[in-house]
Amino acid sequence: xxxxxxxxxxxxxxxxxxxxxxxxxxxxxxxxxxxxxxxxxxxxxxxxxxxxxxxxxxxxxxxxxxxxxxxxxxxxxxxxxxxxxxxxxxxxxxxxxxxxxxxxxxxxxxx
Amino acid sequence: xxxxxxxxxxxxxxxxxxxxxxxxxxxxxxxxxxxxxxxxxxxxxxxxxxxxxxxxxxxxxxxxxxxxxxxxxxxxxxxxxxxxxxxxxxxxxxxxxxxxxxxxxxxxxxxxxxx
Numbered sequence: 737x738x739x740x741x742x743x744x745x746x747x748x749x750x751x752x753x754x755x756x757x758x759x760x761x762x763x764x765x766x767x768x769x770x771x772x773x774x775x776x777x778x779x780x781x782x783x784x785x786x787x788x789x790x791x792x793x794x795x796x797x798x799x800x801x802x803x804x805x806x807x808x809x810x811x812x813x814x815x816x817x818x819x820x821x822x823x824x825x826x827x828x829x830x831x832x833x834x835x836x837x838x839x840x841x842x843x844x845x846x847x
Numbered sequence: 848x849x850x851x852x853x854x855x856x857x858x859x860x861x862x863x864x865x866x867x868x869x870x871x872x873x874x875x876x877x878x879x880x881x882x883x884x885x886x887x888x889x890x891x892x893x894x895x896x897x898x899x900x901x902x903x904x905x906x907x908x909x910x911x912x913x914x915x916x917x918x919x920x921x922x923x924x925x926x927x928x929x930x931x932x933x934x935x936x937x938x939x940x941x942x943x944x945x946x947x948x949x950x951x952x953x954x955x956x957x958x959x960x961x962x
Contacts, residue, residue, distance in 0.1 A: 770949055779937045779953030780890065785946070829946040831878070831897065834905070837890040 739763065739826040745842040754811040756841050758824030761805045767828050769800060770835060771809045773820040780823070780837070783809065819845045850874050851954035853938050859960045866925040868957050870938030872918075877943040879921040880905075880951065881913065883934040890937065896921055897943075928961045935959075 741759040748754040760769065770785040784791055784798045786807070791798045797810040811818055823840040827833045850873030860866050870879060881893040892905030894913040902913050910932060912924045925932055935958050939951040 768946055768949070777956070779939070779956055780951075782950050782952065785950065825949075827949055829948075831943070831948045833949070834892055834895075835949050835951065839889060 739836075740824045740838060742822075742824050742838070742841045744839065745844065747844045747846055748811075748814045749846050750816060751813055754814040754818065754843060754845070756809040756811075756822050756824075756843065757806065758809070759806045760824070760826045763804050763826050764828070767826050767833075769798065769804075769807050770825040770827065771796070771798065772823045772825065772835075772837070773818075774823070774840070775817075775820040783822075814843075814845045816845050816847060819843060851938060851940055851952060853936075853954040853957050855957060856955065857958045859962065860928055861962050862929060863927050866928050866959065866961075868923045868936055868938075868959070870921045870923070870954060872921075872940050874940060874952070875918060876940040876952075877918070878941045878948060879915065880939040880941075881911075881921065881923045882937045882939065883907065883932075884937060884956075885934050893923065893936075928959075930961050933959060933961045 768785050768787050771783040772780045774780045783795050786798045800807045821840040821842050823837050825835045827835050852871045854869045880895040882890045884890045891907045893911050896902045896915045914922045935956050937956050938954040941951045
């Protein structure tokens with residue numbers, strides 16, 4: 737079973753920041769938070785991951801709370817092409833620690 | 848985009864026939880994975896490979912076998928296809944360094960219909 741809880745759907749206006757929350761209250765000390773997204777009928781796309789520090793790349797920012805029990809993925813300027821299902825995944829650092837996709841959050845970007 | 852191709856992209860077959868799906872990568876990544884995606888179940892891991900001739904079972908491996916004789920190719924075989932194996936199949940690859948195991952890059956998918 738997925739170790740995370742996400743809202744099933746969210747709306748965001750085009751051009752605004754999209755903030756996607758994720759709860760992972762049972763996360764262990766060596767487990768990472770990963771975010772993927774899946775645009776309709778395409779394969780999932782890796783976005784970002786982090787352990788305890790906030791992370792930023794060209795796609796998004798990841799904010800992890802100090803107690804690590806929740807995180808937020810931020811898409812700073814959402815476009816219509818960001819409409820997708822976003823998956824928050826918690827997993828360990830070893831090669832046998834697999835990623836398990838839950839139901840994710842369906843993000844609708846509104847024009 | 849990572850260099851991953853899957854073939855065929857679409858296939859319709861009949862119950863009881865063998866089917867082989869191919870995943871080909873040009874990234875020289877060591878790890879490869881096969882997933883299936885079904886409505887109501889999300890993505891589930893079928894088999895994975897840590898290198899040539901090094902494969903293992905995932906969550907839903909019954910009815911599937913895999914082979915990896917070259918770094919770049921990972922084959923998924925349905926020995927005798929059943930209607931329950933109608934699904935979209937995704938291949939993924941990742942590097943073997945650090946926690947990059949789970950930075951997976953996915954192919955475009957194969958839509959398989961078993962009649």
